[in-house]
Amino acid sequence: MLWIPGPTEVRPEILAECARPQISHRGKEMDALSARIDPHLGLAFGLAESSTAQVAVHTCSGTGLMEAALHGVGPRTLHLVNGAFSKRWHEVALALGKSATKLEAPLGETVAPETVARALAERGPFDAVTLTVNETATGVRTPIASLARVLRDTPEVLFLADLVSYLGGAPVDFDVHGLDFAFASSQKALSLPPGIAVCCASARYLERARNSKRASFYLDPIRIVDGHRERATLATPCLPLYFALARQLEDISAGATLPPSERGRSGADAWNARFAKHVRMQAQTVAWAHGHGLRLLPEPELASPTVSCLRRGALDVEKLTKALAKRGELISNGYGDLKGHTFRIGHMGDHDEASLARLLAAIDELWPTVLA
Template sequence: MLWIPGPTEVRPEILAECARPMIGHRSKACTDLIDRLNPGLRFAFGLQSDSTATVAVHTCSATGLMEAALRGAGPRILSVVGGAFAKRWGEIAISLGKQVVILDVEWGRAVAPADLRRCLEEHGPFDAVTLVSNETSTGTRTDLGSVSDVLDDFPGTQLFVDLVSYIAGAPVDFDVNRLDFGLAGVQKAFALPPGIGVCCVSERYLEGARKATNRGFYLDPVSFIDGHTKNKTPSTPAIGLYYALAKQLEDISSGATLPKCDAGKTGAAAWQARFAKHKRMQERTATWATSHNLELLPPMAEASPTVSCIRAGHVDVAAFAAALKTKGFEISNGYGPLKGATFRIGHMGDHTEAGLETLLQAADEALGEL
C-alpha cells in the first residue's frame, strides 16, 4: 500500500471510472462531463459564492500548469524557494526568460512574512510571487493568509501558488487569500491516478494573460481556460481521468469518502471534514514519531497536513523503508539533499485513520526488527 507523498492509493471505484467506454471529445457527453467538474472544483479551491475566479482542467501534470501560469505572467517574478518544488517555479520562470529574484528560505521552514516584505520592498516591483503552499520535499506548509497579508500592501503583484499536495487535503480559500493562479495535479490529496491538472485563476490574471505575448500553444493558459469555460478542450483530453475526477469530486461533496464519525455531512461541511481528517492523521503521525524519539523536520506549526517529513535521527532510512516494504507498505526516503536524513509518510487522499494505525503498527515492528 502506497503511503508515499503521491501518487497515493486510488479507490477501486475511481479506477473503474478510468475504464469507462470512450466518448468523443467533441460530443455532448464530453461537454456534460466537463460541466460536472466545476461545482466540486469550486469547493476544492474554496471559492465564495460570488467569486469571479475561474476553474479549469488541462491534460498535463502540475509542472505543465506551473509553466502555463508563468506563460501568462508579466516579466518580473519573485520566487520563494524553500524546497525542491518551489525551486522548480524559479527554474521554469528563468527558462521562459523572466527576470527572476529568488528568496531563499531554509528547507523545512515557511517564508517569514517580514522577509517576504523586505524582498518585495528592496527588489520589487514584481508582477508575481511564486510559492508552494505545501512543500512535498520537506513536509512544510506555508500559511497563505500570512502571505496574502503582506501582498495586500503590494497590490500590483499577483500570487501564484502550487497547491499540489495541499488541495483536497486542506482549505485553499482562493478568494480570501487573494490568489491569482492556484494549481495542482490530482495524484495527491485528490487521490486519482496522475495525468491531469486543475487550476483556478483570478479575473486580473486572465486579463493580464490575454495581453501577454509568446504564450506558446499547448500550455497557453488563455486557450485551455477559455476552452474549459465553454466545456471544451483545445486538444484531446484524458477522458478517463476526467470521469475519475468528476466522480471523486462528487463523492467528496456528498460525504461518501468520509469516516463514519462524519456521516451525513455534505457540501462545504464534507470538504471541511475531509480537511479535519487530514489534520488528525498529521497529528497522529507526529505523535508516533515522538514515541520513537523522532521529530518532524518543520516546526509543528508549519507541518504539512498531508506529508510528514520526519528527521531520521537514529533510523537507517533505507533499511526501514525496505523492512516496511516487506510488510506491504511503501513510504519515501528524504528528497534530494534530505535523502537518508529524513523519511516521508504521505497520509493523504482517501487514506483512513484506521489504515494509518496499521501502517504505524507495521512501522513499530520494522523499527523493532532493525
C-alpha cells in the same frame, strides 16, 4: 499501500471509472462531464459565492500548469524557495526567459513575510510572486494568510500558488487570500491517478494574461481556461481521468470518501470533514513519532497536514523503507539533500486513521530490525 506523498492510493470505484467506454470530447456528453466537475472544484478552491475566478482542468501533470501560470505573467518574477518543489518555479521561470529572483529559506522553514515585503519594496518591481503552499519535500506548509496580507499592499503583483499535495487535503481560500493562479496535480490529495491537473485563475490574472504576449500554445493559460469554460478543450483531453475526477469530486462532496462513522455530510461540510481527517492523521503521526524519540523536520506550526517529514532519529531510513516495501507498504525516503536523514509519510487522500494505525503498527513490529 501507497503512503508516499504521491501518487496516492486510488479507490477501486475510481479505477473503474477509468475503464469506461470513451466519448467524443466534442459532444454533449463531454459538456456534461465538465459541468459535473466545476462546482466541486469551486469547493476545493474555496471560491466565494460571488467569485469571478475561473476553474479549469488540463491534461498534463502539475508542472505543466506551473509553466502555464508563468506564461501568463510579465517578465519579473519573485520566487519563495524552501525546498525542491518551490525551487521548480524558479527553474521554470528561468527556462521561460524570465528575470527570476529567488528568496531562499533553509529546508524545513518558510520565507518570512517580512523578507517578502522587503524584497517587494527594495528589489522590485515584480509582476508575480510564486509560492509552493505545501512543500512536499520537507513537509512544510507556508501560512498563506500572512503572505496574502503582504501582497495586499502591492496589487500590481500577481500571486501564483502551487497547491499540489494540498488541494483536496486542506482548506484553500482562493478569493479571501487574493490568489491569482493556483493549481494541483490529480495524483496527490485528490486521490486520483496521475495525468491531469486542475487550476483556478482570478479575473485580474486572466485580464492581464489576455492582454500579454504568451509564448505557448498547449500551456497557454488563456487557451486552457477559455477552452474549459467554453467546453472546447484545446486538445483531446485524457477522458479516463476526467471520468475519475468527476466521480471522485462528487464522492468527496457527498461525504462518501469519509470514514464510515463520519458519512452523512455533504458539500463544504464534507470537504471540511476531509480536511479535519488529515489534521487528525498528522497529529496521530506526530504522537507516534514522539513516542519513538522522533521529531518532525519543521516546527509544529509549519507542519503540513498532508505529508509528515520526520527526522530519522535512531532509524536507518533505507532499511525502513525497504522492510516496509516487502510488506506492501510504501513510504518515502527524504528528498534531495534530506535523503537518508528524513523519511516522509503521506497521510493524504482517501487514507484514514485506521489504515494509518496499521502502517505505524507495521513500523513498530519492524523497529528492532531497522535501526541504524
